[in-house]
Amino acid sequence: MKKIFLLVVLLFIITTSWSQRNQIIAYVDMEYILENVPEYLQAQNTLDSKVAKWRKKLDKDARYIEVLKSDLANEKAILTKDLIEEKEEEITLKQEELRRLESLYFGSNGDMFLVRKQLVKPIQDQVYNAVQSIAKRKKYDFVFEKSTDLVMLYSNKKYDISDLVLSTIDRTRLSEQKKEQINKKREQTNTPVKELSENQKEAFAKKTADKEAQLDKIKNKKIEAITKKEAQKEAQKKIIAEKRKARLKQREEKRKLLREQQEAAKKKKEDEKKAKQKEDN
Template sequence: MKTKKLILFTFAILCFGYMATAQRGVRIGYIDMEYILESVPEYREATTQLEGKVQRWKQDLEKSQKEVDQMKLNLANERVLLTPELIEEREEDIKVKEDEILTYQQARFGPNGDLMIQRRQLVQPIQDQVFNIVQEIAENKKYDFIFDKSADVVMLFAAKRNDISDEVLRSIERAGRRVQAQSKKEKREIEMQERLSPEKQEAMTEREKEMQAKREEREQAMAEKKEEREQAMEEKRSELDKALEEKQQEREKAIEDRKTEREEMMAKRQQERDSIRAAKKQEFEERRQKMIDDRERRRDSILNARQKN
């Protein structure tokens, strides 16, 4: 019903405007506020921050709800063991917790909650700026009506040539550049652009878009080349590291081989020394045994001689 009344009211205004300006024709334009908002970097950044807050609020609600569910489960499991007074106390605790959740939910997501307030605070400055720019454009270009495409007004058809959203965006961007301009040269360039006709401004904007596209294309190509160079350098580093590792393994193997050879050589020499010592010891034992045998024979010979005499 509200929409129908709005359509009839809009139609009546259009008819009245057409009758009043039949000699020159009615000039109608429109904007898309949602498109404008989404194209403003500050709005996107603030929206992202607000979404982060919303996610934290939702997590707080989920955490509190899980606590309530656990309290109800514990009460159900322990009800037969509790006295009526304790059951009543537990149920009161659960109700208090549920009331806290409801209060928190209303405070964050209700009609007058933090989410709605911060969204209004986020959108209001840009809406005010758009309103002032639309007034200026309407006066300069002699528009009779300018609508917001994203509002409740039903637009069954809208020719693209009547869309002044990009023109509003350019004005917002120029205002931002004026605020950010530091040198006198930058300020003069902005003033010269603002003195140009809308057609020339649009042509300049198109050239700037083309130049920006070419810059982005060059930057993309440079980034790809840089990535290729880094990848090639990484491959070379990997090959060098692999070669160094192989050489290190070869050196370690050579050192281990030399160590094994020395150990084998030392073991062989030790074996030879042990063999020589064993041979000398055996020879010494043989000489000693021979001397003992010779003494015993001489002694036996002397004893035999004495016995004969």
């Protein structure tokens, strides 16, 4: 329904404007463009590799939790109430850790979002900049993206500017490479560079120091948060271990008392038997 509404609105705008002047329309196939940009493919492969590694870690932890659940279900009949509670508590902690990792990897501000922003977004921005540059130069009124939700019932290949976008990106890349070569050559030939003033040096040094201090602050906060979580986790483990040790000690004392009672009863029975034999004699 949404697609139909968008199409109707678009057709209405185009039809209304057509009476004033002829509209110049083009479209691009974003999927085709990105598949032909080497930097995008390389960035996507890097991202896919990281995602596969994260999912492998999550799957491994999930399987371990299922093993713990299965073991508990099989042994529940022969375990004491305390041991059952201990194992259930361990399973709960593992599940919470799994959810935390999943959020860390794939949350709204997780590692996948940050890596995609770092690797893929600059390339996508490069494509959009090329499209805008071509649209302004060719004076297009509309440039559609072929693979969006807006349905294209028919598209004439002559209005496809995808290859033009790719060639614009290639020219931009060559221009940047040429600039790098010129700068490198200038450095090699020791071309004099304008010296910075003392005020500029101080401002640059202060800006660098502020940026490093900010990064250190963010890093320290992350380390502090991780340390706090690890400390809480270790404290929970210690409490569980102490509870288990206390229960084992209590059970051992009960066993010892039971053995002593059994030995005392056995000795009493033997004494009574000897006394009876002595009376019979």
